[in-house]
Amino acid sequence: MKSRMCCGIALVQVLIMVAMISLFLLYIQQVNSAKIKQTERVKLRANAEAALQSAKAEVEFQLLTNSKQLVDAHNNFDQEDNRRNWNLHGKKFPLEGNVYASIQDHAGLISIHHYSSLRMTRALKALGMNEAQALKLISALRDWQDEDSSTADVGIDGVVDYKIRNGLVSQISELSWFSSLDEKMLKQVTSLFTTHFNGEFNPLTAPDNLLRAEVGEDYGDNIVALRDNGQLTVNQFQNLTGVVRGDGIRFSPSNWFSVLLEYSEQDITIRRKYVLNVSPYSKSKKPVVLLEESSIR
Numbered sequence: 001m002k003s004r005m006c007c008g009i010a011l012v013q014v015l016i017m018v019a020m021i022s023l024f025l026l027y028i029q030q031v032n033s034a035k036i037k038q039t040e041r042v043k044l045r046a047n048a049e050a051a052l053q054s055a056k057a058e059v060e061f062q063l064l065t066n067s068k069q070l071v072d073a074h075n076n077f078d079q080e081d082n083r084r085n086w087n088l089h090g091k092k093f094p095l096e097g098n099v100y101a102s103i104q105d106h107a108g109l110i111s112i113h114h115y116s117s118l119r120m121t122r123a124l125k126a127l128g129m130n131e132a133q134a135l136k137l138i139s140a141l142r143d144w145q146d147e148d149s150s151t152a153d154v155g156i157d158g159v160v161d162y163k164i165r166n167g168l169v170s171q172i173s174e175l176s177w178f179s180s181l182d183e184k185m186l187k188q189v190t191s192l193f194t195t196h197f198n199g200e201f202n203p204l205t206a207p208d209n210l211l212r213a214e215v216g217e218d219y220g221d222n223i224v225a226l227r228d229n230g231q232l233t234v235n236q237f238q239n240l241t242g243v244v245r246g247d248g249i250r251f252s253p254s255n256w257f258s259v260l261l262e263y264s265e266q267d268i269t270i271r272r273k274y275v276l277n278v279s280p281y282s283k284s285k286k287p288v289v290l291l292e293e294s295s296i297r
Contacts, residue, residue: 089105105256110210113198141178205253
């Protein structure tokens, strides 16, 4: 009897030991698996950073050497070249190494410092605002930037309970300080403006919604489709719209560009935005000057 009890106790002890060893081995396996996953994630992120740096260098090189041609990339590059989809009006296109890019010429945006009220009104209405809402925002912007405290018809001077800048906007994000736009509309509006370029407007590199607003409903969709297919030339644009060079209009890109790079692989997605001043013939400064850099969620 005692022998059987001893055998039973020994068996239980063995089973407990086996269970403990099994749990320990399972723990070791889980730890190793977690470390492997962490190592793989670190490797993926390192690959992402390297790919983004390589893509940034490629974009800078192309802007230095081909920015004028990139306005009409389909007609200026061989169709087998991966640059056939490059453009300067903010449309996303693929690069090598799981990277996508979009490049926006700032001449295709509205200067927030020196703007045409008519152009801005048309652009805001194209985003869904009515005329009263558009005029209110334009007047608020004028009040925010002017150097006096006189109140525009529907502006903000003397209305808000904090100090008005009464100076030029330094960051596009300042629009949120004096407008009542919801987050979605604010994002759409700010995408149309630039604080970096105050020269002539280039409709050929304007974002789709701004281009449609510029040329009107009769031609908007047709012009955008022609541009997307690489068939839009300066002469064709002028013939279709009647918009010609001069009087605040240009058809060549500026030296200021917003570049958005996006790397995506498995569960890793990294987005970086750069604002660049590109001057290939400059002797007094670097040919590429980084004005802004930010990570985008």
